[in-house]
Amino acid sequence: MRRNVVRLLCIAVLAVPVVTAVAQLPMPQTSQNAETPSPLESIAWMAGSWVADAKPPGNGKASRVLTRFTPQLDGRMMAMETSVDGQPVYAGMYAYDPAKKTITFWYVTPSGESIRGTVMPHADDQLYDIVMTLVNGIELHFQTKVHRIDMDHYTWALFTTINKGATWDKLFEVEYHRVP
Secondary structure (H helix, E strand, O other): OHHHHHHHHHHHHHHHHHHHHHHOOOOOOOOOOOOOOOOOHHHHHHOEEEEEEEOOOOOOOOEEEEEEEEEEOOOOEEEEEEEEOOEEEEEEEEEEEOOOOEEEEEEEOOOOOEEEEEEEEEOOEEEEEEEEEOOOOOEEEEEEEEEEEEOOEEEEEEEEOOOOOOOOEEEEEEEEEEEO
16 A cells, blocks of 8 residues: 555646646647547447357368457547457557557457558548567568458458569458447
């Protein structure tokens, strides 16, 4: 308990100069009537739980994929969790990166792999440019395309390249539907 109080006091003491400096910066003039759209507006429709039956390439058995998107911080962040056949496989988040001027994401796996990238919205489609870093440090490059069919359905397709992005080959595609 005492340790938590000390931490809070340290944070408060360190935050005062930062808050004071930020408060002195000139504020941009905005209209009182204009509503600022969420920087995650293009993916906001994904909030909720989604399920798909995914059959891997070849003759493998279909697996149940459950993905949950949860808006947080007044829509400034979207948490994401994915499980396959009840086992967690990814957890991460989406947020707007003001330096890159795009939505970025970062997931991790239970084994310590890192998946990061950007989302490029296009009408009812989104293109995800993905770098996956395996636990041994090897990086793999993928793309996924999310196509919104309607409010309760979308397709998710995974693409890979062997020639540094000159051409992309589809590995597989699944259709998700919203879980009530």
